[in-house]
Amino acid sequence: xxxxxxxxxADARVALANAEFTQAxxxxxxxxxxVTIEQHGAxxxxxxxxxxxxxxxxxxxxxxLYVASLHARVRCATSLVVLAPDEAVATWARxxxxxxxxxxxRPVVLGPDEIPRITSFDDAVRMPxxxxxxxxxxxxxxxxxxxxxxxVHALARLDDPIAQSYLDLVLSxxxxxxxxxxxxxxxxxxxxYKSDFAKECVAHGRSEGREEGRVDAARNLLLAILEERKLxxxxxxxxxxxxxxxxQLLECxxxxxxxxxxxxxxxxxxxxxxx
Numbered sequence: 231x232x233x234x235x236x237x238x239x240a241d242a243r244v245a246l247a248n249a250e251f252t253q254a255x256x257x258x259x260x261x262x263x264x265v266t267i268e269q270h271g272a273x274x275x276x277x278x279x280x281x282x283x284x285x286x287x288x289x290x291x292x293x294x295l296y297v298a299s300l301h302a303r304v305r306c307a308t309s310l311v312v313l314a315p316d317e318a319v320a321t322w323a324r325x326x327x328x329x330x331x332x333x334x335x336r337p338v339v340l341g342p343d344e345i346p347r348i349t350s351f352d353d354a355v356r357m358p359x360x361x362x363x364x365x366x367x368x369x370x371x372x373x374x375x376x377x378x379x380x381x382v383h384a385l386a387r388l389d390d391p392i393a394q395s396y397l398d399l400v401l402s403x404x405x406x407x408x409x410x411x412x413x414x415x416x417x418x419x420x421x422x423y424k425s426d427f428a429k430e431c432v433a434h435g436r437s438e439g440r441e442e443g444r445v446d447a448a449r450n451l452l453l454a455i456l457e458e459r460k461l462x463x464x465x466x467x468x469x470x471x472x473x474x475x476x477x478q479l480l481e482c483x484x485x486x487x488x489x490x491x492x493x494x495x496x497x498x499x500x501x502x503x504x505x
Contacts, residue, residue, distance in 0.1 A: 261296045262489045266304065276304045280337075281313045281489040285322045294327060294335050310337040315367040317342050342367050349376040354384035362396045366485070369404045378404050382411040395458075402451045402484055448480035452496075455487040462493040470497065 263279040278296045282289070293310055301308040314320035320341025326334030345367045348354050354361035361381040369378050378400065385397040401408045449471050456463040463471065474480055486496045 260491050264300060273304045273306050275306060276300050276308045278308070278310045279313065280310065282319055282323055283315065283486060283489075285319055289323075290327045293337060294329050297335075312337045312339045313345070313363070314339055314341050315345070347374070347377045349380050351380050351383050354380045355388070358384060358388065358393060358396060362400060365400055366403055369400075369407070375407050378407040379411040382408050398451055398454075399484065399488065402448050403481055445475055445477050445480060448477055448484055449474075452480060452484050452487055455484065456493065456496070459487065459490075461487065461490060461496070464493060467493055467497065 261278045262281050265277045265279055266273045267275040278293075278300055280289075280293065280296075293312075297308050297310050312320075312323045314323050320339050323337055323339045323341075326336050329335050346360065346364050347368045348357065348361040348364045358381070361384060365374075365378050365381045368374050381400060382397065385393045385400070397408075452471055453463055453468065455461075456467070462468075471480070471483075483496050490496045
């Protein structure tokens with residue numbers, strides 16, 4: 231390997247391998263999202279976006295494939311952006327991947343420190359998706375009430391079915407803070423809940439200490455997301471949801487259902503740590 235200036239171990243062996251890349255039976259691979267930037271009708275930059283909730287060594291092989299495939303399709307600068315709400319997962323995701331020639335492949339990782347805490351109502355209305363993400367990542371931190379309240383107030387005033395889905399997710403994740411924020415809107419704006427789930431969640435929550443209200447709300451939202459995203463639920467999954475009474479585990483499944491591509495990716499037996 232003199233020309234490539236590579237030092238090989240004495241017992242290494244160089245051999246020709248199969249150079250055929252055609253897949254007779256294509257293997258389905260799907261990223262969580264693809265975002266493009268266009269200028270004058272042409273794509274100038276493309277991003278593969280992955281939401282990563284846990285360490286997964288297989289991503290070292292699928293992530294470069296996603297970027298290479300998208301790059302071949304759009305024929306412009308292409309990047310991978312990883313959203314990692316957990317700092318340990320973010321640290322793992324930042325590790326360079328040894329591939330693509332001499333230089334390592336490096337994802338752009340947005341961990342908890344890079345995801346902003348949006349506490350302004352105006353900012354939450356202008357950037358609802360970012361506000362929801364910030365609430366989900368930082369909502370369990372001490373003093374995070376303004377983050378959750380800002381996004382709840384913003385989503386409650388947005389006449390948009392997607393905004394209502396976001397509101398349901400925040401209600402399920404932080405029922406106590408979100409309920410207080412919603413109830414505070416009623417005398418000020420005569421707000422009527424547009425989401426049946428939100429009505430049920432608030433109705434359950436008015437009885438202080440009713441843990442079953444949180445459990446029922448999370449169950450309903452999880453099954454609704456699975457149906458909306460056409461991931462089921464199968465009879466087996468529905469039975470598992472109905473048999474689970476741990477609210478933290480149900481809410482963990484809710485978060486996974488938002489980005490999963492198959493029903494089996496949603497369910498994990500590991501209960502998330504206390505916030």
